[in-house]
Amino acid sequence: MKYVVTGAAGNISSILVRRLLLEGHQVHVIGRNAGRMQELTRLGAKAITGSLEDRTFVVSAFRGADAAYCMYPTDLQSDSLTEYAARIAQNYAAAIQENKIRYVVNLSSIGAHLATNAGPVCGMNRAETILNALPDVNIVHLRPGFFHTNLFGSIGLIKASGIMGNCFALPMGRFPVAHRADIAAVAADHLLKLQFKGHQVQYVVSEETGTDEIATQLGEAISMPHLKWVKLTGEQMLFALLNAGFSQRVAEEHVELFSAIDSELISEQYWQSRPIQFGTVTMRDFAKEFAMVYQSN
Ligand SMILES: NC(=O)c1ccc[n+]([C@@H]2O[C@H](COP(=O)([O-])OP(=O)(O)OC[C@H]3O[C@@H](n4cnc5c(N)ncnc54)[C@H](OP(=O)(O)O)[C@@H]3O)[C@@H](O)[C@H]2O)c1
Numbered sequence: 001m002k003y004v005v006t007g008a009a010g011n012i013s014s015i016l017v018r019r020l021l022l023e024g025h026q027v028h029v030i031g032r033n034a035g036r037m038q039e040l041t042r043l044g045a046k047a048i049t050g051s052l053e054d055r056t057f058v059v060s061a062f063r064g065a066d067a068a069y070c071m072y073p074t075d076l077q078s079d080s081l082t083e084y085a086a087r088i089a090q091n092y093a094a095a096i097q098e099n100k101i102r103y104v105v106n107l108s109s110i111g112a113h114l115a116t117n118a119g120p121v122c123g124m125n126r127a128e129t130i131l132n133a134l135p136d137v138n139i140v141h142l143r144p145g146f147f148h149t150n151l152f153g154s155i156g157l158i159k160a161s162g163i164m165g166n167c168f169a170l171p172m173g174r175f176p177v178a179h180r181a182d183i184a185a186v187a188a189d190h191l192l193k194l195q196f197k198g199h200q201v202q203y204v205v206s207e208e209t210g211t212d213e214i215a216t217q218l219g220e221a222i223s224m225p226h227l228k229w230v231k232l233t234g235e236q237m238l239f240a241l242l243n244a245g246f247s248q249r250v251a252e253e254h255v256e257l258f259s260a261i262d263s264e265l266i267s268e269q270y271w272q273s274r275p276i277q278f279g280t281v282t283m284r285d286f287a288k289e290f291a292m293v294y295q296s297n
Contacts (some may be wrong), residue, residue, distance in 0.1 A: 002026040002271045003191060004065040006052060006092075007073055008045070009036035010106065011149055015184035016069060016191075017045055022205070023192060030061050055091040062095035067103035067191055072127060076246045083251050085123030089130040097134055105190050106131055107183075108141040110176060110203060111257075111266035118266055119257030120250075132199050140196040144204040145176030145270075146261070148286040151218065155297050157240075158227065164215055165230035167237040167255065168262035174212035175261075176270055179206045179286060205269050206279035214283060221287035222294045234259060247269025 003020050007013040008029030017040050020027045027045045030052065031037050037047040050057035052073065062068060070092045072085040096104060112124035154164040186204050190196055201245050211229040211269040217225025232240075234255045241251035 001066050001194075002028070002065075003067050003069065004028045004030065004062050005045075005069045006030045007071040007107075008040060009033070010071065010073070010284055011147070011180040012184045012187065013069065013071060014040065015181055016187050018043065019184065019188040020191060021045060023250070025192075028061065028065065030058075052088050052091060052238050055094055057261045058091040059095045059098050062101060065099065067105070067194060068092070068096065068101050069105045069107070069187055069191065070127075070131070071107040072123065076250050078247065078250060081120035082123035082126060082229040085120070086126040086130065089127035093130050093134055096131070096137055102136070102138060103191075103194050103196070104131065104137060104139045105187050106139055106141045106189070108143050108201075110143050110205075110270050111260065112141065112143055112201075113269045114260070114265065117126050117256065118260045119253035119255070121257055121260070121266065128201075138194075138196050138198060140190050140200045140202055142183065142186060142202055142204050143270075144178035145206075146178070147265075148177060148179050148206075148281075148283070148289075151180055151214065151286075151290060152293055154218075155294055158222070158224070158294070161296075162224070163228055163230045164218070165228075165232050167209075167232045167234050167258045169211045169229060169231040170261070170264070172213055173208050174264065174267075175211060175214075175269055176195050177207055177209055177214075177283070178204050179281035180278055182206045182281050185279070192285075195200050204279065205270075205275055206281050209283050209285060211282065217283045217287050218290050221291040231262075 008031040021044050030048050031043045034049045041047045048061045078084040108124040109121045111118045111121040115125045215227045215229035238255050
């Protein structure tokens, strides 16, 4: 089987590619930087270098694939992440159609049922809609919860102020989070079996936790057992994101997303169709990864 995997050196794609190669398949990986794909090419992947923003490039990079893994990178300086994702989805749609690809695993997000009020996640709603308009293509839209890796973004705040937080806070059991290894495992299973038909939506969640528990578990791993999750205001969060180099619109989109997490708007449909099976990576497992990054940072 020949697969094309976008976002090759990324969190999820890099794990997915290794699994597909391990099973003896041909894997073409797409990224802008050949150096970052070197580890995968050493393992047998073929690197195709170029930007997903370039439709002609994407159409040619998808040539000959039996199935595709589509993801949407984040461009923090873009005019809008929603529009950015929609443009990339249009490029994927052209590439899938012109190359007659019948199977697509699409990395979407929890909350992708929302066309408005969910910040960048509205881009996933647009992307799902664009791909669903393709005739005769079997698509599974993976809708993972909040990534563990986002929590690396708290390291600066912990080191500077001894707290972690965001402009949302959720009680124990109400915060669905997803580890990249669990997401990659679900994507790999679909790509290896190719048994999905029509348009499917699948939520991918490792654990339903809470923000106080996250602070306690990560705090214990970095010898700060009293670490607290502090709920910031939307203004404070906007200020922090602008300082971190986000464009004004992308920062505003993130604050909108965080308030949709806080109100649980983002997870309303998830609670009606929870996954029967959860992933295997817990926040305690991730805390070890977190501690290593924290110490080397
Ligand atoms: N964060 C969350 O909580 C969350 C939750 C649900 C869903 N999601 C979805 O998951 C996505 C991120 O997935 P991930 O963490 O696996 O990815 P990631 O680690 O952010 O990786 C992005 C990859 O895409 C490549 N890339 C970036 N811009 C590109 C471009 N214009 N053309 C070609 N390649 C490009 C990058 O490599 P180069 O720089 O070398 O090109 C990088 O390897 C988000 O964008 C969102 O759609 C996120």
